[in-house]
Amino acid sequence: MHPPLALHAxxxxxxxxxxxxxxxxxxSVPRGHVVGLVGPNGAGKSTLLQLACGLTAPTSGSLTxxxxxxxxxxxxxxxxxxxxxxxxxxxxxTVAEHLRMxxxxxxxxDAALARRRVAEVGLDPAQKAGRLSGGQRAQLAxxxxxxxxxxxxxxxxxxxxxxxxxxxxxxxxLAGFVRELGAGAVLSSHLLGDVAxxxxxxxxxxxxxxxxxxxxxxxxxxxxxxxxxxAGAEVVWAEPGRVVVRGPAVRDDAPVTLEELVLAYLSRAAxxxxxxx
Amino acid sequence: MIRMTVRQFRLPALxxxxxxVLAGAYLLRLGADIRAEPDPARLPDRYAQTMLxxxxxxxxxxxxxxxFWGAPLVARELExxxxxxAWNQSVPRRRWLAVKLAVLSAAAAxxxxxxGALLTWAAAPVDRVAGxxxxxxxxxxxxxxxxxxxxxxxxxxxVAGLVLRRTLPAMAVVFLAVVVVQLAVPNLLRPHYLxxxxxxxxxxAETVNRARxxxxxxxxxxxxxxxxxxxxxxxxxxxRTADGRQLSDAAFGTCFRxxxxxxxxxxxxxxxxxxxxxxxxxDLAYQxxxxxxxxxxxxxxxxxxxxxxxxxxxxxxxxxxxx
Numbered sequence: 001m002h003p004p005l006a007l008h009a010x011x012x013x014x015x016x017x018x019x020x021x022x023x024x025x026x027x028s029v030p031r032g033h034v035v036g037l038v039g040p041n042g043a044g045k046s047t048l049l050q051l052a053c054g055l056t057a058p059t060s061g062s063l064t065x066x067x068x069x070x071x072x073x074x075x076x077x078x079x080x081x082x083x084x085x086x087x088x089x090x091x092x093x094t095v096a097e098h099l100r101m102x103x104x105x106x107x108x109x110d111a112a113l114a115r116r117r118v119a120e121v122g123l124d125p126a127q128k129a130g131r132l133s134g135g136q137r138a139q140l141a142x143x144x145x146x147x148x149x150x151x152x153x154x155x156x157x158x159x160x161x162x163x164x165x166x167x168x169x170x171x172x173x174l175a176g177f178v179r180e181l182g183a184g185a186v187l188s189s190h191l192l193g194d195v196a197x198x199x200x201x202x203x204x205x206x207x208x209x210x211x212x213x214x215x216x217x218x219x220x221x222x223x224x225x226x227x228x229x230x231a232g233a234e235v236v237w238a239e240p241g242r243v244v245v246r247g248p249a250v251r252d253d254a255p256v257t258l259e260e261l262v263l264a265y266l267s268r269a270a271x272x273x274x275x276x277x
Numbered sequence: 278m279i280r281m282t283v284r285q286f287r288l289p290a291l292x293x294x295x296x297x298v299l300a301g302a303y304l305l306r307l308g309a310d311i312r313a314e315p316d317p318a319r320l321p322d323r324y325a326q327t328m329l330x331x332x333x334x335x336x337x338x339x340x341x342x343x344x345f346w347g348a349p350l351v352a353r354e355l356e357x358x359x360x361x362x363a364w365n366q367s368v369p370r371r372r373w374l375a376v377k378l379a380v381l382s383a384a385a386a387x388x389x390x391x392x393g394a395l396l397t398w399a400a401a402p403v404d405r406v407a408g409x410x411x412x413x414x415x416x417x418x419x420x421x422x423x424x425x426x427x428x429x430x431x432x433x434x435x436v437a438g439l440v441l442r443r444t445l446p447a448m449a450v451v452f453l454a455v456v457v458v459q460l461a462v463p464n465l466l467r468p469h470y471l472x473x474x475x476x477x478x479x480x481x482a483e484t485v486n487r488a489r490x491x492x493x494x495x496x497x498x499x500x501x502x503x504x505x506x507x508x509x510x511x512x513x514x515x516x517r518t519a520d521g522r523q524l525s526d527a528a529f530g531t532c533f534r535x536x537x538x539x540x541x542x543x544x545x546x547x548x549x550x551x552x553x554x555x556x557x558x559x560d561l562a563y564q565x566x567x568x569x570x571x572x573x574x575x576x577x578x579x580x581x582x583x584x585x586x587x588x589x590x591x592x593x594x595x596x597x598x599x600x
Binding site for chain 1: 278280281284285288357358359361362364365366367368369370372597
């Protein structure tokens with residue numbers, strides 16, 4: 001039997017009133033990967049991740065995380081670490097108090113890891129969390145989520161509020177940290193550049209639907225850039241002088257970059273939002 | 278989770294403790310002053326106003342607890358987004374809320390219970406002489422009932438914060454709601470906890486003059502403020518004639534506006550004499566003072582029960598609410 005998937009969605013739908021945030025999403029993400037979830041703002045990324053950590057419930061369809069419904073019980077909560085968008089922390093508690101809180105509320109807490117991580121990123125344990133910079137707050141939130149020793153780390157736009165330098169630093173640190181934890185991770189961003197450097201699995205979400213998903217190497221291997229649409233291949237997106245196709249390679253084709261690939265799918269979704277499945 | 282709750286509750290708890298110490302010191306001082314009074318018979322005269330004032334102020338304690346301890350508890354987390362941090366620790370949401378409710382309920386019961394006990398103690402000599410601790414206003418500032426009010430208000434505050442998701446509106450709503458409940462319970466519910474005893478009081482001129490007020494409300498002639506010794510009067514019927522029918526407005530009006538002149542003195546003068554001659558009576562419903570403690574426990578149980586129902590709703594709601 002296969003170990004359960006990190007994320008497994010079947011016809012997952014979430015509506016807020018009349019607005020559909022996710023429509024009939026099917027998604028299978030194996031464990032142990034670093035998954036980049038990319039898409040423009042409002043694509044449904046946050047909704048998918050909030051569903052995954054149980055902060056909200058699906059309108060219809062099903063979603064399992066590590067083989068169980070999200071946030072099923074205390075044991076399952078302990079297996080998933082979540083860093084919410086804007087990385088909320090308690091403004092009136094100090095960094096050290098946040099770590100103490102983590103120890104109180106998580107049986108699997110790794111105090112040494114938390115302390116080391118906080119020291120590594122240069123946080124003063126006596127500092128009130130409300131006075132940290134955005135980047136420092138993100139680091140604290142990541143340390144809190146990671147010191148639970150989760151099997152899966154979920155990060156919702158962890159770098160969105162950071163300036164480019166802090167963003168690169170954060171992402172760089174994150175990659176090494178996730179590797180060290182031996183955990184899987186799902187991180188979302190509206191910028192491919194953020195996740196491209198760390199992820200080995202990509203999910204492109206746009207207009208409430210999953211446009212394409214798979215290991216980065218497979219995606220790059222199955223997509224080509226052609227000068228004109230060749231017969232027998234699926235055209236993802238065509239524009240004058242450039243066509244991105246999916247299918248076996250034909251003579252004259254050039255390899256596609258990850259950015260071109262993502263852009264092709266996003267352009268297709270934006271052009272025909274209602275038709276694309 | 279208990280330690281986390283206590284840590285987050287530190288500031289509000291400190292504010293509550295300071296208020297408790299100040300109020301407690303005042304009540305101890307008041308109790309000592311009352312006990313230093315050489316003539317106990319004069320106590321009600323000297324302290325009746327103070328007792329009413331204290332009972333009125335004390336009635337605000339649950340509203341304050343609900344608004345300042347209860348409402349922000351969850352609403353602030355939802356407002357600042359920290360629930361997304363809290364709910365992703367290895368503590369299921371329902372337990373997170375249950376522990377918070379339990380810890381803060383205990384604190385609320387403690388504060389209101391201690392203040393209530395101190396006030397009961399301080400007022401005891403006055404109550405012994407005046408015999409009116411069962412009255413609508415004083416009852417809620419004596420005995421064990423205040424702890425129930427506080428727990429109810431606290432849980433109401435927490436649940437309102439959870440449902441409304443905004444701290445300030447939740448505080449305002451809870452404060453108002455608790456005040457309304459504090460007014461409604463003594464007037465609408467409390468008289469009916471046990472079947473009242475009834476007595477028929479003949480309306481002689483003398484009895485009419487003992488009444489606090491006299492008048493006609495929408496066509497039914499009523500007297501107000503009649504006492505039954507050693508009891509809390511919960512209902513006074515309109516003036517009735519010997520055959521049990523309500524006194525006609527016309528007859529009442531004659532006595533009220535144009536009574537035969539007899540030169541009588543007394544609160545209502547000639548009107549009292551005129552009404553006294555009509556062979557009238559009123560039916561009183563009352564709760565004897567010996568039921569005071571039974572009513573205290575009933576009131577406590579009622580509020581704790583309501584708090585329990587609210588808490589159950591909150592625990593159900595927190596599980597299914599969206600983040």
